[in-house]
Amino acid sequence: MSAYSCNNNKSNGYDMCEDTENEYTYEKLMKIREFLAERIHVGIICGSGLGSMGEAVRNSVCIEYKDIPSFPISTVQGHKGRLIFGYVSDVPVMCMQGRFHYYEGYPLSKCVMPVRLMKLLGVTHLIASNAAGGLNPSYKVGDIMLQKDHLNIMGFSGNNPLRGPNDGVTNLVRQLGMEDDVHEGVYTCMGGPNYETVAELRALKVLGVDAVGMSTVHEVTTAKHCGMKCFAFSLITNICSIDYENGEEATCEEVLDVGKSKETILKVLVENVVKFIGEHSNNE
Ligand SMILES: O=P(O)(O)O[C@@H]1C[C@H](O)[C@@H](CO)O1
Numbered sequence: 427m428s429a430y431s432c433n434n435n436k437s438n439g440y441d442m443c444e445d446t447e448n449e450y451t452y453e454k455l456m457k458i459r460e461f462l463a464e465r466i467h468v469g470i471i472c473g474s475g476l477g478s479m480g481e482a483v484r485n486s487v488c489i490e491y492k493d494i495p496s497f498p499i500s501t502v503q504g505h506k507g508r509l510i511f512g513y514v515s516d517v518p519v520m521c522m523q524g525r526f527h528y529y530e531g532y533p534l535s536k537c538v539m540p541v542r543l544m545k546l547l548g549v550t551h552l553i554a555s556n557a558a559g560g561l562n563p564s565y566k567v568g569d570i571m572l573q574k575d576h577l578n579i580m581g582f583s584g585n586n587p588l589r590g591p592n593d594g595v596t597n598l599v600r601q602l603g604m605e606d607d608v609h610e611g612v613y614t615c616m617g618g619p620n621y622e623t624v625a626e627l628r629a630l631k632v633l634g635v636d637a638v639g640m641s642t643v644h645e646v647t648t649a650k651h652c653g654m655k656c657f658a659f660s661l662i663t664n665i666c667s668i669d670y671e672n673g674e675e676a677t678c679e680e681v682l683d684v685g686k687s688k689e690t691i692l693k694v695l696v697e698n699v700v701k702f703i704g705e706h707s708n709n710e
Pocket residue numbers: 472473474475502525527555556557558618639640641642677678681
């Protein structure tokens with residue numbers, strides 16, 4: 427008898443099959459889940475005003491956060507609040523158009539839950555983006571800062587910082603024709619929701635911070651802990667002034683406007699990085 431043929435044993439009224447292939451144990455289901463999970467490869471988190479990167483996703487299926495059981499909702503301007511599943515450069519991705527911030531009232535464990543979900547769904551590589559204020563005097567509004575490291579101020583007592591993004595990816599970003607506008611630097615996350623005081627910015631500068639924002643550090647820390655490879659970058663949306671006499675605090679509108687003005691280049695950036703990951707990771 428072949429593995430799939432039934433013997434018409436109807437002792438309980440149903441067709442009974444001898445074949446053990448028809449028994450779905452928990453272990454077997456987990457194997458199926460693992461197989462399917464391997465089909466999603468890259469996770470993308472869009473920062474404030476950077477949701478247009480989600481338009482790089484082709485053949486997409488969108489699911490609103492509010493429709494997903496137990497999922498938090500986005501409460502911040504510039505975060506659509508939906509998951510997009512699809513393909514970028516033929517690589518299967520899931521994209522968060524909207525992240526969760528500590529200042530929204532969510533504990534950090536909830537802010538990073540989607541990263542753990544990505545891991546469960548098979549994501550091996552995380553691309554995290556954010557809007558940030560430039561502290562390094564050589565940065566201009568609209569520049570991109572590749573996060574070569576971060577300062578985990580909110581977890582000063584011990585989380586590991588991100589070390590060394592993939593050199594190849596870094597070069598690839600430089601090839602975007604933005605050589606003069608791309609930097610590698612140190613990012614830090616403040617608790618928010620208010621922007622930093624001059625005294626705080628001065629302290630951050632002394633600590634070696636090049637750009638300051640309100641996210642990403644805990645996501646990257648969690649992703650690293652889960653064994654993912656991470657590529658994180660900041661769009662410099664405003665320049666942080668450490669001068670009491672000159673310089674104004676950024677506004678939310680300003681931050682979102684800079685994101686909008688860089689939509690095209692950010693989409694290309696995401697496409698190139700995902701393509702690179704697809705070509706170099708061998709579906710690991
Ligand atoms: O989600 P990100 O880190 O891009 O958001 C930044 C930090 C604040 O939420 C907002 C400031 O305008 O942008």
